[in-house]
Amino acid sequence: MSGPLVVLVGPMGVGKSTVGELLAGLLSTGYRDTDADVVAAAGKPIPEIFFDEGEEHFRALERQAVRTALAEHTGVLSLGGGAVLDDTTRALLAGQPVVYLSMDVEEAVKRVGLNTARPLLAVNPRRQWRELMEARRHLYTEVARATVATDGRTPDEVARAVLDALEPQERGDGPAAPGQETT
Template sequence: MNGPVLILVGPPGSGKSTVGRLAAKRLGVDFRDFDDDMEAEHGLPAGELVVSLGREKFQESERELLAGVLPTFTGVLALGGGTPTAPGVPELLEPHHVVFLDVELEHLLRREGLVPLHPWLMPNPRAHLRELLNQRRPVYTRVAAATVPTSGREPDEVLADVLATLELSTD
């Protein structure tokens, strides 16, 4: 099957980019951050783009761009935190190996720089993050073949678990 060897999903700050880069290096493939694709396409960071386009148009754009990326990109792809929740995206992800990097709220809140990076978390980051996790966790779980916890773990530990899911899927 064509497409990414691995797709990582999870909330902002769960480690998708960090673990994704490590996985790509270990597997000898390219790494791609879908938020960077969205920024390249529209000229604005994803957080600003949501505000500029509105959620519905932003999600349409995510789905269209992802539909073009999936058949041609064969490396490790880290999706934006909300990308799996866009209408039509779960169906696009179905044939691919998706891993959900799960992180606990308290761990996310300790991540430095997360709140300024995501203006939609203001003014109450704890409440917004809790709501975000509650809304998205069922979607992440549904689109993923496996869930790997990341809270309080080193990237190399998470990587080992993520790579183990690939080995299981090829048996």
């Protein structure tokens, strides 16, 4: 099988990087984060890309990073929170073992808080997070084989839940229903 073993999607602050690294350890494989790929390609942090070149330029870099990672990486892959906004990216994710890590707004406030290093949450983060999720939630569920709620769970518990969510496919029982919720 080519391509990633697991692709994690979800909003900023949900724990994709932390859980992704744990999953890679549990699966004895490599970990890759497309946000890190974008930073490496641009030579500067994501907030600076947004400020200097704008969101459209960032999204173009992100689209290329996702395309490259899906073609090259065979371990655990985490995508940036907005990667699913792109039609091409969503098409590339079809048939991939994608898991949507979800959280409610109260959990997001605890995790993300007033972190202005996140350019899309610089002003009124609670309202902006809700608006982002209204625009993105259906896209996360569209591309995902399973959804794993992260609220009130440790990263280790989330990583194990991701493995449990994907286990039927690993046994050859066929794909889970798109958007299958795992508690």
